[in-house]
Amino acid sequence: MTPVGVFGGTFNPVHYGHLRSALELVERLQLTQLRLMPCAVPPHREQPGCSAQHRAAMVELAVAAEPALACDTRELARAGVSYTIDSLIELRTELGRDTSLCLVMGCDAVLDISAWHRWQELLEWAHIVVIARPGWQLPTAGVVAQWLQSHRLPPEENLHDNAAGRIVVEELRPLAISSTEIRDLLARGCSARYLLPEPVLDYVQKHSLYH
Numbered sequence: 001m002t003p004v005g006v007f008g009g010t011f012n013p014v015h016y017g018h019l020r021s022a023l024e025l026v027e028r029l030q031l032t033q034l035r036l037m038p039c040a041v042p043p044h045r046e047q048p049g050c051s052a053q054h055r056a057a058m059v060e061l062a063v064a065a066e067p068a069l070a071c072d073t074r075e076l077a078r079a080g081v082s083y084t085i086d087s088l089i090e091l092r093t094e095l096g097r098d099t100s101l102c103l104v105m106g107c108d109a110v111l112d113i114s115a116w117h118r119w120q121e122l123l124e125w126a127h128i129v130v131i132a133r134p135g136w137q138l139p140t141a142g143v144v145a146q147w148l149q150s151h152r153l154p155p156e157e158n159l160h161d162n163a164a165g166r167i168v169v170e171e172l173r174p175l176a177i178s179s180t181e182i183r184d185l186l187a188r189g190c191s192a193r194y195l196l197p198e199p200v201l202d203y204v205q206k207h208s209l210y211h
Contacts, residue, residue: 002032003100003160005129006072006091008084010179011038011055012048013204014062015196017177019069021131024172025104026068029129029159034104035072036063039082043117050209052076061199083117088125092164100160101126107136107169114144123151126164132171186210 007022014036022034036059040052048055056073063069074090075082084103091101103126105113110130113119122128128151130138139145153159153166182192187210192201204210 003030003102004091004095005029005031005034005102005104006037006087006126007034007104008037008039008075008087010042010045010048011036011059012050012179013055013182013196013200013209014059015177015179015182015200017175019062019066019197020175021172022069022104023066025102025129025131025170028170029102029168031068031102033068033070035070037072037075037087040075040078041081043081043083044112044115054203054207054209058200058203061203062197064199081117085116085118085121085125088122092125098163100163102129102159103127104129104131106131107133107138110144110148111139120147123165123167127153127159127162128167130167130169132169134174138169183210 005025009018011018018036022036025031026034038052038056038059041047053076056071056076059071063071074087078086088101088103095101103122105128107130138148148167151165151167153168157166159166159168177195182195185192186204
């Protein structure tokens, strides 16, 4: 019945910004485990040039030495578009109805969440943890603002008192690293060392990714 988190994304490639945020969330939210879940077929962006299998393999390498983090490859096993609601339903079936499940997303994703497939059902299956970025601002009017306000975790309530249904916002250590920047560096033949784990960089070079 211990709390679990899931952090979805393309991870193209995974880097220290992802990993540091993940570890801080484990400690702040008192999670037993946070699973990084590579998206196979993103619904709201172009298909990454790097295959889902490569991206998942890099996540596996990145988290191998940290017991609190894991790679969840369920979206690679499903055909079609990778909808988050489908993954949450699968996870809830596996974890049981009483386990606290937290879906982690960036504040930029929240701004567009009304375009997500069955977005208003997400809180039926999990809590939502919003990662606040420097200069972030959540919507103050409209249907998403009302949704956020009505489900924010009250100060007197513990997130894990219930299995799902609450929204919390966490401001984490800002690390100005992006996957786009890393891909651009590699495409220009520049070094990306110290922006991502060495085993991931070795994998990129071995498979000639992003060049």
